[in-house]
Amino acid sequence: MEEKKMKTAVVGCGSISGIYLHNMIHNFRNLEVTACCARHMESAQKRGEEFGIRACTYEEILKDPQIELVVILTPAPAHYELILQALQAGKHVYTEKTMTLDYKSARELAELASQKGLYLGAAPDTFLGSSLQTAKRAIDQGLIGEVTSFTANANRNLDILAGAHQFLRMPGGGILYDYGVYYLTALVSLLGPVKTVSAAIKNRKPVRINAYEQSPDYGKEFAYPNESQVMAVLELENGVSGTFSLNGDSVAGDLSVFYVYGTKGILKLSDPNQFGGTVELFKGGSQPAETLNYDLPYSENSRGVGVSEMAAAALSGKKNRACKEMACHVLDVMEQMMKSSGTGRICEVGSSCERPETFTEGETLLEHVKL
Helix, strand or coil: CCCEEEEEEEEECCCHHHHHHHHHHHHCCCCEEEEEEEHHHHHHHHHHHHHHHHEEEEHHHHCCCCCCEEEECCHHHHHHHHHHHHHHCCCCCCCCCCCCCCCCHHHHHHHHHHHHHEEEEEEECCHHHHHHHHHHHHCCCCCCCCCCEEEEECCEEEHHHHHCHHHCCCCCCCCHHHHHHHHHHHHHHHHHEEEEEEEEEEECCCCCEEECCCCCCCEEECCCCCCCEEEEEECCCCCCCEEEEECCCCCCCCCEEEEEEEEEEEEECCCCCCCCCCCCECCCCCCCCCCCCCCCCCCCCCCCCCHHHHHHHHHCCCCCCCCCCCCCHHHHHHHHHHHHHHHHCCEEEECCCCCCCCCCCCCCCCCCCCC
16 A cells, blocks of 8 residues: 655755755655745745745645645744744644744744644754664663763854854854754753753854855854853753753864763764764773664665654654654753853753654665665
8 A cells, every 4th residue: 555645845945955855855755745935936946946846935835735744944033933824724844943942932832733733843853863763772772771971062163154154143043052952852862851951151252253265255254143152961850960062162163972871881972963973882891892783774864854754653643753842842951051051050941851762673764775
């Protein structure tokens, strides 16, 4: 019996839309992308011609009864209104991160989706990739024993990145909300929700020099109003504590340090901004590290797997993994970090969520196992 395909439309035709459209059209068997739109029609027409889909307005998408799912790929400041309109029109919604700019508005949308019986999901979906699913399976199988702690830290060069990408200078474009969200989502997916946070957050350079050589504004000053450094201690609901830090004022590109410590071993994870990567198991003493390999799918750039997984959940009546509850919780965690930094106090995270299920053996949504 042929698997049902969910008719899907994409909103936002910027650079990230290319990989989403390619994967959703060519690699995920339960999606049928039929339309796209953008703030500028010429951008939608360009993507439409490239992928053989209809370019139209958002109003046309909302009024089309055949379109069941809307995928929003715009910058974060536009998310709330676009999601609200789609839910009111009776569409399932999947959005790029973060769901909105604040926890209150995200909860409002989540409640509306529940009231209407609609699915609402959000990126990042990299935690569904082979690397983090390998780490999750190793933890579930007890390979490191009881988890005792974790550390996650990374650095970026915001003079280059924010010079290249205007959206990083918008609300929600700071290093915590735009980049830290990958680490926090990975952490919650691996170990469960966060209970309390204590953080110090600052913007070291509100005025920066554009260091992106291909930019027409290379060498010129630009305003950067967002956070560039984050140092935090997190306590999870299960009692495990660990450290989380980000430095956007580095001279190097993205470098990831991500460890989960246990009573029997240590897991060294790769960058949670990526789907694939090496996961190593250290058992202590003189034993060499073991590279774990469960031969899982989604090791390449699999953006859109969260959309496909949500469509599969909607068609079967199950809960999706990149769900609204986890997206809201991670947003709440980041908001409490900002509050903690402003007050100098430990802040409780009022929300919670379930730790998403690990992919089962052989579970894949791909047309072909290799992307």
